[in-house]
Amino acid sequence: MLLVGESTAGKTRAAFEAMRLLLPDYSFLAPSTREAVEVLLEDWGAIGDCVVWLDDLERFLGPGGLTLSALHRLLAPHPRMVVLSTMRSHEYNRYRDRAEHDVTGVEQDVWRQGRSVLRQAQVVQLERRWTVPERARARVLVADPRLSRALAGGERFGVAEMLAAGPELAQAWQHAWVPGHHPRGAALVAAAVDARRAGYHRPMPADVLQRLHDGYLARHGGPELRPESFHEALVWALAPTVPAGANSLLLGDAAQGYIAFDYLIDLPAQEPILEALWWEVLERAPVHEAYAIACNAWLAGSFEPAYPTFRRAAQAGIGQAEGILFELGMPLRPAEEALVSAQRRLNALRRELGDDHEDCLMAESEVATFTAHCGRYEEALHLSNELAHKAASVFGSEHRLVLGVKFGAAWSTFASGAQHEGLVMLDAAVRESTRVLGPRDMAVLDRRWWIVQLLVDAGHVGEAKRRIRALESDCAFLAANHPITVRVRRLADVLRHSSLDL
Template structure:
């Protein structure tokens, strides 16, 4: 019997594959059993809905890991006891742990209570108080975010000594009266109720955050300083895993830093994923050039209709359009959709994705009516294949509303209904949800409700900064539209300040000629000149 605790730690680059699993289970003699555990949050990353968020090598890597999971017979363990389980447990009240679990069972799960999860989470949150254990809390925060950033192995004490300091500084540094580092480690490792500590491990093997903390509510996004520090320290294979997760989380700049290391070490697929992240980070022309080379190599080695070649053609077409040539992009996607339908099937996610992008770039080419026609057909197919709550169904609805010739009031109503659906199905911080809010804010501005538009764009800029980072192109765009709304509200000085600051930052992030840079300069030029100061 092979036991794989926290199965996600055994997946990814260099990890368990279906071929390895088959060889293990079929090799004579005797019967073999593989058991594994996996947190629900990790298991949900391989839900069919997640596939729709991925493209190219992201999707390939995701599918390789999902294929392993599909070999398993899944046993779901409910967080809470059933009525019958509570009745049986009541017969053993002499055990104080069972008594505590029965008492807290309506709020927390049995496993959480037996592992002292709620107590440990409260201890971590309370430790930030001045004079308590703020350095220990910072050490735990660093260990938690190492796991959330894709590191699948324990972290050494030396790493934690360095990685925790920005967390402590952000909370107040010396004003918190932090304890010495050795006391912080002892506190973080101390077991609660004889079960587990906030950190699990020892000096020799390294330390891992107690996994209950990874699902704590209201965790902030992994900060940039942690991404950068990890990239400097991890192995090349780990750099690919970190880069893949960063890209899936919508952090292309952090992903690119990790993937450069992976590519230089020759990790398979790193060059493809790196090209995508470079484009997503605001350099679409560079991405298109790199992807053109990758596509040619795959066409020569695998043929033009091989699934890997189709994935490269998709990304090449997309960044061709993002670089300012929507006509060429629409043409490429039309050919790709046709080939994908033959090779993969008409209902395959990649085929449907190519059709969506064909429609989008058709609209961006100046043919909104034709784009809307294509999107209506696509929406019908996606509803049939996926159902109404699938992320790509919601994305198709948004595109269709945008390119349809509906009255502005009707379009706003439709987008408001879509926003409600997106928040319910995907969550407030999902990229699809934020995109719907962007479209709704744009229609608000077009309707002349300038004060409402200012508030909408300001809030969206703040949320995108929090979720995606200040340097993401979507964040930059939201700030530019916020400035446009300020100018329409006759708040010229505020608009100028925001535009100047945003342009200065964007010039260091986006490639020359990027459409966001052009928009920023156009908006600045349109502002009335500043009043001269006193002589």
């Protein structure tokens, strides 16, 4: 069961009260972190009827946490077990099917695993603003001054939203940047909010926030803002906006650390996350969580912090990370060893989920890719053709995986020695990808780069030079440090210094 709604819509309280009313005799288990899900599964057989409580479900999704496999292991032995969870609308919408075209290679596996779990849920949408009948029923309880104040707030905000003081907290944060008010406090809150926007949903120690907030203070004016002391800033950020209220801009204490109130995370028009914060949270997060955060950093254009995390994730056995490193030209180990690991993962998934499950099909694509990197082109071509047909029947012919596998088949054809036929296939695959995904899609640009590289390796320098000029022009919209821009620039430099023009 999954309750979905905007921040402060009342999801957590509604789920908790429903559980108390309907399942009063069930045991209650609440994993605190992504890693705790795996710990829970280790002793799962001895547990009777219970509710597994996953507030803010996005914190638990992905490798090392709640995958479809882990969910099956939770549910299979216990027909009377309930997974009760909540999720903010902003996070839930990231996993909708229509969002799939916006997800490229780096984030695709994390997104796909999360989407697979959400497809199993019975979803209840909880609206932020109450209906007229709901407000009428609530007015019967006007003896509660907190409820009276929330109902008096008009219909612009939800009642639960007003009870949580969300709009007032957002306004207090915005006004705090005024010189002489609480600019250092606002910077502390900004750092804590960005940690959660990055995907790090754990409390941050005060000394870490103190170190990180300087960049946010400088962004808004630094000393010209006449900032207060750090102690004053922290006291202000922890003070309830409403007397005796439960919520403040930062929640927590010195012993446990501090975390930003979640209402602030989804506010519109927020500035880019500072690179120093990406480095910090990636270093602090456990490896599976760090991998998901690194994917977020990559998509946000902070590439340098992501590289070492992809390597750490690959060393921890996350196959998707190893595939990313190979595609970036930064392999962790020889292709032969990577292929053996990919085949092991595929076999394990087939035993658990069956041959045609989407996780198995994605794992098959990794096996085909590593087979090609081993120089076994005929075998890779056979695997790719077989997978393209199977995946098209599951996903449809225009799915990203199918388009990628078709390009892989063309790549193997060219590399096997059938260069004319292979080039025709490569161009056809890129045209189809361009039609479906658009000319600026990263996968399209990456495939065009690979064609140029294949032409260079085959000695067709003249054709490579022609294509690299067009690709340089079409990549002009990317940042100078974008990995595709860097690879295109390096290959263009090699070709410019080449005297050959075959």
